[in-house]
Amino acid sequence: MTHIDFLDSTLRDGQQSLWGMRMQAAMALPVAPILDRAGFKVIDAAASSFFEVLIKYKRENPWQGLDLLMGAIRRTPVRGGMRSNACISFGTTPDALMDIWMRQLNEHGVRSYWIYDGLFNIDKMARLARIAKQYNSEVAGTVIFAMSPVHTDEYYADKVRKLAAIPEVDTILLYDTAGVLHTDRLRTLVPAFVENAGGKPIEMHSNNLMGISGMAYCEAVRLGVKVLHTTVRSMANGPSTPSTESMIRNIELMGYTHSVNGALLGAVSDHFERVGKQEGHLVNQFAEYDLFSLQHQIPGGMTGTLKAQLEQYGMTDRLGEVLEETARVRRELGYPMMVTPFSQLVGIQAVLNVVTGNRYSVVPDEVVQYAAGYYGETPAPIEPDILDRIMAAPRAAEIFANPPEQPTEDELRKKFGTTDDDELVLKALVPQFDLDAMYAAGPTKRDYPLASSEVLQVRQLVSAINAPYARVATESMDIVLRRSGA
Secondary structure, eight states: OOBOEEEEOIIIIIHHHHHTTOOOHHHHTTTHHHHHHTTOSEEEEEOHHHHHHHHHHHOOOHHHHHHHHHHHOOSSOEEEEEETTBSSSSSOOOHHHHHHHHHHHHHTTOOEEEEEOTTOOHHHHHHHHHHHHTTTOEEEEEEEOOOSTTOOHHHHHHHHHHHHTSTTOOEEEEEETTOOOOHHHHHHHHHHHHHHTTTOOEEEEEOOTTSOHHHHHHHHHHHTOOEEEEBOGGGOSTTSOOBHHHHHHHHHHTTOBOOOOGGGHHHHHHHHHHHHHHHTOOOSOOOOOOTTHHHHOOOHHHHHHHHHHHHHTTOGGGHHHHHHHHHHHHHHTTOOOSSTTHHHHHHHHHHHHHHHSSTTSSOOHHHHHHHTTSSOOOSSOOOHHHHHHHHTSTTHHHHHHSOOOOOOHHHHHHHHTOSOHHHHHHHHHSOHHHHHHHHHTOSOOOOOOOOHHHHHHHHHHHHHHOOTTHHHHHHHHHHHHHHHTO
């Protein structure tokens, strides 16, 4: 009987898609030990974008928060995300800084990674995989899915074959950021993955923006996918992944086995529902089937970003127009994958085109860098007239004449004035005034003010698990109980 593993994405993609990466450590600590005991293959939890957001908007030290989570999750490997050429939101990152970022995550105990690159810089992905393997960490070589005339099954088969040939890559991850994979396409795509993966397991991640990802998961499993990425129900669906609760039921009905203890998930889902509502974040989402998603292919988290940008100009009523422009810009720029940073680059250019009323009259530096090839080779050539408009940007000539520098690790330490690589990463992510404000806010908090009834519920469930790790959650609960007066 075929066994299907599950990766929990509640603490990563769920909160990224629904909460804008605002989940603080104290919000996750009470239920992290429960997730740890629930039988997941991996728990996804770390990303450089989270670090940036936590520092800028929550004044929380992300290294301290990660350490707290690692102390609460002791038996299940924790996964971190790694874009091959950037640990900052936009632009490119020197290879030496990427190496430091990978090493430091490992030093803090992260032992599983999905390494991706929207333009498939395979050599950079392989270099980071080798560093991860120095710590015996698991590596998922990631293939971002997109729909365009150039993204054929043959195109993806070539990428899978090259990733699978990297000895340090353990699994191949099919990642559908826009949730547009239909069963018809899966029936040719997944066999191409399986055939070219060299026997390495195939994982699948799909954001349920069109409401079809659960069905896609079922079909993918029939075709050979072995690992599904899911999220507890309150943090699932819409721009997030399908719920774990629904998928373990589907897997059982299909006659497959799994290791997830579904009885433990209710308290986790209820906890995040209460926290989300208290913080004003989205929970309990769903998505209606919308064919327009096939055109713009914007990931879940990008929609909120575009709305926020339009609000600055008092133009929120023009979101539909921006989405149409996004599809057009993506085509003109050679069909880049709609994943960070390219989804942002395409989306921002679309907003500027709509707001100014004069397409490409304003071109961000990052779009010029993309056109210059600093991110890698585009899937298809940029349309000639669009390239001319980009080259007409005031800073285009300067950017083309000055490729990104590749300083050494010692040069980076000298530049940022520190020999502490944890601090180096933070200094590279955000301006010093944000770091100063973070340090002024004090140590990362362990407690989050929950209702006393919820504290009691979680304490009772943790006790019922009868695990050696229950003490971790109990200690976290003690602080919450004192604050709530329970």
